[in-house]
Amino acid sequence: MTHSENPSISIDSNHSINKLSAILETEAPREPKPQKSSRHLDILWLCLMILTIINAAIAEQAEPSFLVTLIICSIIVLKARLVIDYFMELKGASPYIYHLMNAYFYVFPVLALFVWLYPEQLVELIQLVP
Amino acid sequence: MNVQVIDTVIADEVSDEIAEENVKPFFDSKTIPGNPAIWVGIFSELTEFALFFVIYFLARAHYPAEFEEGPLHLHTLAGTLNTLVLISSSYFLVKGIFSLRNDRPNIAVRWLSLTLFCGACYFAIKLWEYQWNTAAGIDINTNKFFAVYYYTTFNHLLHVGWGSLGIIWSISQIKSGNFTADNHSGLIAAACYWHMIDLAWIVIFPLLYVIQ
Numbered sequence: 001m002t003h004s005e006n007p008s009i010s011i012d013s014n015h016s017i018n019k020l021s022a023i024l025e026t027e028a029p030r031e032p033k034p035q036k037s038s039r040h041l042d043i044l045w046l047c048l049m050i051l052t053i054i055n056a057a058i059a060e061q062a063e064p065s066f067l068v069t070l071i072i073c074s075i076i077v078l079k080a081r082l083v084i085d086y087f088m089e090l091k092g093a094s095p096y097i098y099h100l101m102n103a104y105f106y107v108f109p110v111l112a113l114f115v116w117l118y119p120e121q122l123v124e125l126i127q128l129v130p
Numbered sequence: 131m132n133v134q135v136i137d138t139v140i141a142d143e144v145s146d147e148i149a150e151e152n153v154k155p156f157f158d159s160k161t162i163p164g165n166p167a168i169w170v171g172i173f174s175e176l177t178e179f180a181l182f183f184v185i186y187f188l189a190r191a192h193y194p195a196e197f198e199e200g201p202l203h204l205h206t207l208a209g210t211l212n213t214l215v216l217i218s219s220s221y222f223l224v225k226g227i228f229s230l231r232n233d234r235p236n237i238a239v240r241w242l243s244l245t246l247f248c249g250a251c252y253f254a255i256k257l258w259e260y261q262w263n264t265a266a267g268i269d270i271n272t273n274k275f276f277a278v279y280y281y282t283t284f285n286h287l288l289h290v291g292w293g294s295l296g297i298i299w300s301i302s303q304i305k306s307g308n309f310t311a312d313n314h315s316g317l318i319a320a321a322c323y324w325h326m327i328d329l330a331w332i333v334i335f336p337l338l339y340v341i342q
Binding site for chain 2: 038044045048049052053055060064072073075076079080083084087088089092094097104108109112115116119120122
């Protein structure tokens with residue numbers, strides 16, 4: 001009886017070959033997926049430019065107030081998130097890097113707001129001699 | 131070869147693979163853009179900038195009048211232009227990476243050259259701004275605000291220089307065929323460093339030029 005005439009051997013062999021090819025496929029270097037379009041980057045660039053111009057307009061015209069400072073700090077966070085997520089492509093990267101980068105650009109705008117609101121309390125807090 | 135032996139070997143390999151997939155390392159090198167070394171550098175630089183920001187906050191708390199007046203004396207247009215230039219440079223860089231991924235190295239080199247041009251524009255605008263300050267009688271000793279302003283912005287300017295060197299190196303690697311659609315982690319590393327410089331300016335610009 002030949003190999004092909006024995007149905008049990010044939011099924012086992014096919015099963016093994018499928019498994020082997022599956023392993024080889026996972027180990028073989030993968031071709032990068034072709035990028036569909038970078039149109040979203042154009043829109044992001046436009047958004048970042050508009051946010052910068054809003055910041056500049058505030059610098060030139062708005063009177064200092066809590067609301068203005070809050071808007072400025074929010075724009076810092078928004079711009080940083082856009083750059084981190086889409087320009088740096090950290091969304092799919094190591095979560096340690098992604099969250100650390102994001103945290104950095106939340107902490108400093110919040111600190112800026114805190115210092116704007118409570119400068120006297122900060123001075124008291126960091127005085128060496130009471 | 132016996133089919134059962136092949137089956138056993140394959141089963142072992144498959145179970146090993148499943149086990150490897152289940153054990154998640156603290157840092158998976160596959161999910162680090164560029165390479166781990168560049169991220170040590172990036173976080174070191176961000177720590178340096180963090181120190182500058184902390185100095186700004188402490189100085190502002192101690193000398194509120196100088197920090198409320200300071201932004202009014204700065205060249206807001208120069209600061210705004212530099213922000214627009216840096217954002218555009220980051221955008222051109224990402225477009226370059228997209229072009230290389232699509233196996234168009236010549237187009238990628240053009241985008242990266244635009245990034246480099248933006249870096250040069252940043253230098254020129256900063257020089258113009260410093261000269262304008264000098265003409266207006268502003269220097270590092272004018273008051274605490276301008277001391278913080280000069281230290282922070284000059285430090286940032288130096289980083290734009292390091293970043294530009296990274297972009298020049300990436301362009302040379304693409305031209306020589308070392309960076310391809312499949313292999314360009316060095317370009318990603320240089321790009322991440324450049325974006326870090328852009329991000330630092332995203333904080334510096336409002337702190338020094340906008341918030342009064």
